[in-house]
Structures are given as structure tokens and as C-alpha cells.
Amino acid sequence: MSDKVRVFEIAEEAASTSAEVMQKAKELGIELKTAQATVSFEDAEAITQYIMTGKSSRIKETQEKKAVKPKKEKEIKTESEKAEDKKEKEDNNLEKLEIKKPAISKPLLKTEENISIQDDEDNVINPVKVVPKRKGLVIIKKKRPEEQEVKVINENFEAKKTQKTLSDIFGENEERVFEEKNLSREDNQRNQKVKKEKKKTPIKAQDHGKKLEVTNNSEEFKSSDDSLLGDEVVLLDMDLQDNFKIFDEPKPINTTNHSRSSKPAAFGNTPTGLKRGKRKKRVVRTQEKEDISSIVIPEDIRVYEFAEACGKTPAEVITVLFHLGMMVTKNDFLKQDELEILGEEFGIEVTVKDALEDVNYEETYDEEIDKSSFVTRPPVVTIMGHVDHGKTSLLDRIRSSKVASGEAGGITQHINSYTITKNGQKITFVDTPGHEAFSAMRTRGANVTDIIIIVVAADDGVKAQTEEVISHAKASGCPIIVAMNKMDKESANPDMVKAQMAERNLTPVDWGGDIEFIGVSARTGDGVDELLENILIQAELLELQADPTAKAKATVIEASLEKGRGPVANIIVQNGTLRVGDNIVCDTTFGRVKAITNDMGEIVKELGLSETGTVLGLNEVPTTGSSLVAMDSEKEVRDIATTRAEHARAKELSKSTKVSLEEMSGLIAEGKIKQLPVIIKADVGGSLEAIKGSLEKIANDEVKVKVIHSAVGGITESDIVLASASEGCIILGFNVRPTGAIKAKAKSDGVEINTYSIIYDLLDDVKSALSGMMNAIIREENTGQAEVRDTFVVPKIGTVAGCLVTDGKVIRGGHARIIRDGVVTYTGKISSLKRFKDDAKEVASGYECGIMFDKFNDIKVGDYIETFIQIEEKVKIDD
Numbered sequence: 013m014s015d016k017v018r019v020f021e022i023a024e025e026a027a028s029t030s031a032e033v034m035q036k037a038k039e040l041g042i043e044l045k046t047a048q049a050t051v052s053f054e055d056a057e058a059i060t061q062y063i064m065t066g067k068s069s070r071i072k073e074t075q076e077k078k079a080v081k082p083k084k085e086k087e088i089k090t091e092s093e094k095a096e097d098k099k100e101k102e103d104n105n106l107e108k109l110e111i112k113k114p115a116i117s118k119p120l121l122k123t124e125e126n127i128s129i130q131d132d133e134d135n136v137i138n139p140v141k142v143v144p145k146r147k148g149l150v151i152i153k154k155k156r157p158e159e160q161e162v163k164v165i166n167e168n169f170e171a172k173k174t175q176k177t178l179s180d181i182f183g184e185n186e187e188r189v190f191e192e193k194n195l196s197r198e199d200n201q202r203n204q205k206v207k208k209e210k211k212k213t214p215i216k217a218q219d220h221g222k223k224l225e226v227t228n229n230s231e232e233f234k235s236s237d238d239s240l241l242g243d244e245v246v247l248l249d250m251d252l253q254d255n256f257k258i259f260d261e262p263k264p265i266n267t268t269n270h271s272r273s274s275k276p277a278a279f280g281n282t283p284t285g286l287k288r289g290k291r292k293k294r295v296v297r298t299q300e301k302e303d304i305s306s307i308v309i310p311e312d313i314r315v316y317e318f319a320e321a322c323g324k325t326p327a328e329v330i331t332v333l334f335h336l337g338m339m340v341t342k343n344d345f346l347k348q349d350e351l352e353i354l355g356e357e358f359g360i361e362v363t364v365k366d367a368l369e370d371v372n373y374e375e376t377y378d379e380e381i382d383k384s385s386f387v388t389r390p391p392v393v394t395i396m397g398h399v400d401h402g403k404t405s406l407l408d409r410i411r412s413s414k415v416a417s418g419e420a421g422g423i424t425q426h427i428n429s430y431t432i433t434k435n436g437q438k439i440t441f442v443d444t445p446g447h448e449a450f451s452a453m454r455t456r457g458a459n460v461t462d463i464i465i466i467v468v469a470a471d472d473g474v475k476a477q478t479e480e481v482i483s484h485a486k487a488s489g490c491p492i493i494v495a496m497n498k499m500d501k502e503s504a505n506p507d508m509v510k511a512q513m514a515e516r517n518l519t520p521v522d523w524g525g526d527i528e529f530i531g532v533s534a535r536t537g538d539g540v541d542e543l544l545e546n547i548l549i550q551a552e553l554l555e556l557q558a559d560p561t562a563k564a565k566a567t568v569i570e571a572s573l574e575k576g577r578g579p580v581a582n583i584i585v586q587n588g589t590l591r592v593g594d595n596i597v598c599d600t601t602f603g604r605v606k607a608i609t610n611d612m613g614e615i616v617k618e619l620g621l622s623e624t625g626t627v628l629g630l631n632e633v634p635t636t637g638s639s640l641v642a643m644d645s646e647k648e649v650r651d652i653a654t655t656r657a658e659h660a661r662a663k664e665l666s667k668s669t670k671v672s673l674e675e676m677s678g679l680i681a682e683g684k685i686k687q688l689p690v691i692i693k694a695d696v697g698g699s700l701e702a703i704k705g706s707l708e709k710i711a712n713d714e715v716k717v718k719v720i721h722s723a724v725g726g727i728t729e730s731d732i733v734l735a736s737a738s739e740g741c742i743i744l745g746f747n748v749r750p751t752g753a754i755k756a757k758a759k760s761d762g763v764e765i766n767t768y769s770i771i772y773d774l775l776d777d778v779k780s781a782l783s784g785m786m787n788a789i790i791r792e793e794n795t796g797q798a799e800v801r802d803t804f805v806v807p808k809i810g811t812v813a814g815c816l817v818t819d820g821k822v823i824r825g826g827h828a829r830i831i832r833d834g835v836v837t838y839t840g841k842i843s844s845l846k847r848f849k850d851d852a853k854e855v856a857s858g859y860e861c862g863i864m865f866d867k868f869n870d871i872k873v874g875d876y877i878e879t880f881i882q883i884e885e886k887v888k889i890d891d
């Protein structure tokens with residue numbers, strides 16, 4: 013062992029930093045420049061002692077000054093600290109009376125753990141807390157000083173005892189100081205204080221990993237023994253195995269018999285911060301285990317998070333589930349049933365908290381609505397019906413403008429809203445698309461509405477989407493008005509419509525029911541006034557009210573990303589007034605209203621009750637159907653949106669890890685399915701949703717569409733990059749077109765971009781692309797039959813069947829089956845067909861021919877030869 017000690021080693025020993033060691037050394041007049049610098053043992057001792065006790069014989073004055081400090085601190089001790097001190101004193105007295113304590117009569121461990129245990133046992137009575145690790149020292153308290161004795165239980169003691177740690181030596185010193193001064197209560201407390209101060213020092217784990225050892229002469233060691241003899245007997249135990257066997261034994265004694273406050277003063281002890289930390293932790297954990305009887309957890313919780321909440325280890329949680337046949341890893345999210353099982357198993361009441369409870373801004377808004385400022389608000393009316401039954405034309409007639417003629421293909425592909433005035437009263441209309449692809453939009457329409465108008469073409473009657481609309485309407489609980497359109501048509505049959513609707517529990521008023529049926533013609537305008545008047549009557553009955561003075565709450569019926577404008581939300585105000593400059597939150601998005609345009613596209617400052625328009629200023633395109641609420645501060649809206657966004661992300665993540673076995677097998681089976689990867693970009697969220705939904709439906713056992721990315725907005729370079737990374741991926745643009753640069757990149761990368769303005773064209777194209785991917789069906793077509801009349805064996809060539817063609821024709825190279833006694837004995841190809849000695853391409857019915865088969869000679873007279881051809885047929889995806 014080197015007789016020099018390095019700065020960092022002293023730092024480790026003193027549970028300090030090299031910087032502090034250098035500083036303290038300087039104060040002692042020892043100049044040290046780096047952490048690698050060395051000092052003599054004497055200096056090292058002096059420095060360590062100075063750091064740990066604040067005292068040094070080398071600077072007595074300083075020591076005295078510092079010694080006063082703890083006293084001052086003592087004066088400001090809290091009541092609990094005083095009580096602690098009192099208890100310790102009592103403990104001391106008690107221990108003094110004790111005869112050898114059985115718990116500590118066991119050989120001490122050579123671990124920090126044991127040293128700390130010994131600390132506990134020693135308490136304040138014997139300040140010697142630390143014994144050299146490798147000496148296997150056991151410290152036993154004696155009843156009385158006269159009974160002191162030293163037992164040498166190892167013959168190698170003399171050799172081993174020469175090794176001592178700095179802390180031992182310092183421990184001795186402190187002990188001596190203690191003894192010499194015949195410690196008063198104040199001193200004791202002061203020492204306690206020093207200990208507490210020391211505890212505050214953050215100590216790294218490695219600080220305790222090793223001890224700084226110095227070689228001392230036996231004389232010195234003896235003197236140390238002398239000091240030990242004051243209260244304790246030192247036994248040496250070299251039996252490592254024994255020590256390790258009892259490793260865990262003292263622990264319960266310590267944790268149960270000694271509270272934290274009864275720990276020894278640790279005066280001049282080894283740095284034991286980590287040990288204490290460990291033990292404290294263990295105590296706390298034990299208590300937690302006992303205490304936890306109920307936990308409140310978020311909906312999506314991973315195994316390790318749940319374990320932590322319950323005070324268990326992830327392994328315990330995994331084991332419980334494993335025994336019940338549920339395989340989880342510690343990072344998996346727990347399902348509802350798993351949480352229930354675990355709760356029962358651990359005897360813990362598990363409450364799942366709605367993660368969005370604190371950010372449920374809609375609920376909070378509704379709770380705060382002030383009914384005292386309520387005024388009558390205009391009704392929101394949604395027009396629904398089967399495709400081409402005339403919804404847009406009717407609304408167009410109501411608005412007296414030509415909207416329907418401006419639509420691509422004459423079909424509604426967006427949800428539109430307009431506010432009109434009739435008899436001085438406002439009505440807001442929502443036009444929803446009729447095609448099946450837009451089911452989600454219709455649902456949304458039904459959610460935002462007060463009254464539903466079901467448009468049924470009087471000449472066509474109830475159709476598939478009329479049925480769907482009826483369900484939506486009934487589910488919404490809104491009053492329903494049936495508008496029988498196209499009454500100008502000769503084929504119009506209102507009674508048929510009434511009968512069909514009555515069958516579906518929508519009985520007309522004139523048939524004794526409660527549903528108004530109004531015959532209208534969007535073309536001529538007949539019945540439109542009657543329809544509007546009916547709407548106003550219904551609205552009056554509904555007594556629709558809202559507070560125009562409140563901050564706004566609105567519903568997003570459509571959303572898009574517009575070039576130069578950013579995210580645009582098409583909204584209907586449900587309560588309050590939305591103004592430019594308002595801070596708004598909309599599910600996971602937030603922002604400040606930059607601009608508002610009304611349904612006519614005019615820029616306005618605000619949108620009032622039931623009014624509809626577009627809002628600019630959100631940070632992202634909001635989800636259609638979400639609620640938009642104005643709030644006082646930017647911080648509020650940001651916090652809510654961010655929390656909700658985080659939750660949505662976590663939810664998405666949890667979905668991806670929650671794969672059940674059935675899903676697993678489904679995924680494996682899917683591997684066999686051919687996929688057409690697509691990227692969808694659309695102008696508005698509603699269309700995107702409709703396209704995605706429709707494409708996902710086009711699937712069968714063989715092929716399917718895999719949407720690898722879909723977003724609102726134009727086709728970008730990153731879309732091309734993504735598409736080129738996925739083999740065979742095509743980009744589908746709906747009402748968006750690639751710019752020149754993007755087109756060029758797509759061309760160079762070999763990525764196909766298809767753009768559409770009519771959804772059905774897009775769907776048709778995808779269907780045909782999928783059809784192309786499907787395996788062709790091979791169909792057989794019989795061409796003829798021949799009877800074997802004779803056989804000839806041609807050496808080195810094979811057997812030739814002399815046949816008579818009895819039906820159709822036999823074709824060379826064609827397929828054939830040989831049927832013997834009604835059983836197929838061979839299926840293969842005709843390798844040679846001859847008429848007399850000449851090769852023939854085909855031989856017709858009634859003619860004789862010679863037939864040879866590909867590698868087959870077992871032909872017998874009386875066999876039948878059936879010839880056929882195989883036809884490949886392309887398969888089409890069903891509509």
C-alpha cells in the first residue's frame with residue numbers, strides 16, 4: 013500500500029468533494045492543487061477530521077469558532093428535534109445498563125450495511141461506529157467497564173489488525189474526545205447536529221463503495237483498542253462466509269427497533285449517507301406497502317407505473333398476470349380487466365381517473381353557463397337525405413343562389429352551413445353530403461343540430477342513406493321534418509314516401525302521427541315557404557336559448573389547411589359570441605382568433621349565436637366535430653390543448669402496444685394479403701375522413717388498401733419521400749394538386765400521384781388498382797373428347813394412342829385428362845398430335861388421330877381422352 017493519500021481518496025473517505033478537500037487543506041495550511049495531489053497520512057487524517065468535524069488541532073481557534081455554531085443551531089431546534097434528542101438520551105442510558113446485546117453479539121458484516129447496523133446498535137453510547145471492513149470486527153457492548161474483555165476469535169488477528177481505515181482512526185479520536193470530555197447533553201446534541209449537517213451533504217453511491225485504508229503500526233491499533241474498551245469488546249471474525257450468511261439478519265432489528273431519531277450520533281463516523289439513504293428508503297417502502305389500500309391511476313397506465321403506484325415491483329405485477337395466462341412486459345399498458353384482477357390480487361382498491369378530467373373544457377364551460385342572460389337563439393337545421401334527392405338544390409332555393417350547380421359533379425362533398433333570414437328570424441342550415449362515404453359527416457351534422465330535415469325525392473322514395481339518416485335523426489332526439497322534394501316531377505308520389513316513412517315509425521301528421529311532411533320543389537320553389545314556417549314553429553316550441561354575452565362555444569363542422577391562411581375551422585356558434593382576438597381551444601389545438609369570415613365569405617369581427625363562419629388562428633387543423641371554446645388567457649388554452657394532445661398521443665401509443673392474440677393472428681394472416689399502400693391528401697378533414705373510411709372498406713381476403721399517411725393539405729415533398737420509401741405506394745390527392753417542383757420530384761422518384769375532385773372517381777381508380785393486384789382466376793374450358801381405339805409402341809419414343817375424336821376437337825399442346833373406367837388416371841399435356849404421319853394442329857370430331865402425352869405411356873384401349881384449355885380471368889373488386 014502506498015504511504016501517500018490522494019485528494020480524491022480523502023474526498024471519498026470524508027464524503028466530500030475534492031474541491032472541498034483542497035479548500036479545507038488550504039485552511040490547514042496544506043497546499044493542494046489537483047484531485048490527484050497526494051498528502052501524507054497525517055495530513056490526510058487531519059484534513060478528513062477537519063472536514064467531518066469542523067475541528068482540527070492544527071487550527072484550534074477555527075475549531076472553537078465552529079464548535080459554537082452547532083450550539084447556536086441547537087437553540088433554534090424544533091420541538092420534534094428536542095424530543096428526538098431526549099429520546100436518544102434515554103436510549104443511551106438504557107443501553108448503558110444492557111448486558112451484551114444478542115443482536116450485536118453476532119459477527120459484524122464486512123459491508124457498509126453492517127456498519128450502519130452497528131451504528132444503530134451503538135447509538136450514542138459508544139461513538140465508535142466503524143470497524144475496519146476486512147477485519148471482521150464485532151463490537152459488543154459491555155454491561156460495565158470492569159467486564160471489558162477482548163476476545164480474539166481469529167488467529168490471524170495480529171496480522172490483520174494492522175490495517176485500519178482513516179475513519180476508524182477518526183472514530184477513535186472522536187471517541188476519545190467524547191470520553192475525555194465526559195459528554196454533556198449539550199455536547200451530545202452538538203454532535204447530533206454535526207451528524208445532521210453531514211447528512212445534508214449529498215453523497216454519491218461510490219462514496220461508500222470503498223474505504224480508504226492506511227497501514228498503522230500495532231501500537232496505534234492497540235491504542236484504538238484501548239479506546240474501544242471504554243464501552244465495547246472488540247471481537248474479530250475472519251469467517252467471511254458466516255458474515256455473509258447473517259447478512260440480512262440484523263436488518264429487521266434495526267428497522268423495527270430503531271427509529272431514525274435513535275440512530276447514533278455518527279460522530280466522526282464513516283460517511284454513511286448512502287447507507288442511511290438505503291435504509292430509510294427501505295423503511296419508507298415497507299410502510300408504503302402496508303399503507304397502500306387504494307390508488308387512483310390514469311386510464312392508460314403501463315405495468316411499471318402501476319407497480320410503482322402499488323408499491324410493488326413490476327415483476328410482482330407481471331407474475332400475477334402470468335399466472336392468469338396474461339403475458340405482459342413491464343412497458344405494456346394495462347387493460348381494464350387486468351387492472352381489476354391486479355387490484356383484487358394485491359388487495360388494493362384501484363380507481364381509474366379520467367385523464368382528461370382536469371382539461372374537460374367543454375364540461376367546465378357548460379357548468380359555468382349563466383342562464384340569467386339567456387335570449388332566444390336561432391335554430392340550427394341540418395338537411396339530410398339520400399344522394400341526389402335534392403338537398404343542395406333545396407338549400408340553394410332557400411338561399412336563392414345557385415350553389416348546387418357549382419359543386420364538382422353536382423354532388424356535395426363537404427359539410428356546408430349557411431344562415432338565412434325568414435320573417436326577420438334567422439335560421440342556420442347545415443348541408444350534409446348524401447353519399448354513403450360521408451356517414452361521419454352526417455353523424456356530425458346530427459350532433460350539432462336542433463331540427464333535422466330529411467329530404468326524400470318524391471319520385472324515388474326511401475333509399476339506403478334515407479334509412480341511415482332516419483337512424484341518425486332518431487338517435488339525436490331532434491324534431492324531424494320530412495321534405496318530399498321534386499314534387500314538380502310527374503312521377504312524384506308523396507303517398508309512397510309517407511307510407512315508406514310511416515313504416516319506419518315516422519308517421520305523417522295527416523295520418524295521425526307527429527311528423528310534418530311537406531311537399532316541396534327545389535326547382536320551382538313550391539312549398540319552400542311552408543317548410544321555413546314549419547321550421548320556425550318547431551324552433552319556437554323548442555325554446556332555444558343561449559347567452560350572447562358569454563365567451564363563445566362553437567362546434568367545428570369542417571376544418572382544412574389553406575395556403576396562406578393556415579388551419580381554417582368552419583364553425584357554428586352554440587353559445588356566446590366569438591370575437592377576433594379571443595383565445596380559443598379546440599380539443600388538441602389552440603390559438604388566438606386572427607380573422608373570422610361569415611357564411612358569405614365576408615370578413616366580420618364576430619360571430620353571434622347559431623351563426624356560422626370560418627375561424628383563422630388555430631395552431632393546427634382541428635378535428636371535425638370538436639368543440640371550440642374561447643377563454644380568458646392564452647396560457648389556459650395552451651395548457652388544455654397541450655395536455656389533451658399529450659393524452660391523445662399516449663392513447664395512440666397504448667393502442668399500438670395493446671395487441672390481443674386474435675389481433676395477432678389477424679396480423680399474421682394479413683401478411684398474406686396483398687396491400688396497396690396509399691398516401692391521401694385532401695383539402696378538408698371531412699373529405700379525408702370519408703375517403704379513408706371508404707378505402708379501408710374496399711378489402712377482401714386477397715387485397716386491401718393500406719393508408720400509410722393521410723393529412724389535410726397539399727402534396728408535399730415529404731409525401732413523395734414517404735411514398736418512395738414504400739414499394740408501390742401511390743399518392744391520392746383530393747381537391748389538391750401537386751406543384752411543378754413536386755411533380756418533377758415525383759417523376760424522378762417514380763412515385764405516382766393521382767388527383768381527383770370527385771370521390772367516386774378516386775374510389776373507382778383504387779378499386780381497379782386493387783383488382784390488378786388480385787390473382788387471376790384460371791378457368792377450364794373443355795374443347796373435345798376422343799376414344800382410344802388402339803395403341804402403338806414406338807421404340808425410344810413411347811406409346812401412341814390411336815384415337816377417334818368423338819366430340820369437339822383435340823388441340824396440340826392442349827391439356828388432356830385420361831379417363832379409365834370413369835376415373836382420371838392422368839392429367840397433362842398433349843405432346844404430339846398426328847393425322848396419319850403428319851403433325852396436326854388440331855383434329856376435329858369424327859376424325860382419327862394419333863396422340864402422345866408428355867412423359868406418359870400407360871395408355872390402354874378403351875380410355876377416354878378429355879381435352880381442355882385453361883383461361884385466365886382477371887378478378888374485379890365488387891362494388
Ligand SMILES: Nc1nc2c(ncn2[C@@H]2O[C@H](COP(=O)(O)OP(=O)(O)OP(=O)(O)O)[C@@H](O)[C@H]2O)c(=O)[nH]1
Nearest residue numbers: 399400401402403404405423424446498533534535
Ligand atoms: N325536377 C327536379 N329536380 C330536382 C329538384 N331538386 C333537385 N333536383 C335535381 O336533382 C339533382 C340532385 O340535386 P342536388 O341538390 O345536387 O342533390 P343532393 O341531395 O344535394 O345531392 P348530394 O349533394 O350529392 O347528396 C340535380 O340534378 C337537381 O337539378 C326538384 O325539386 N325537381
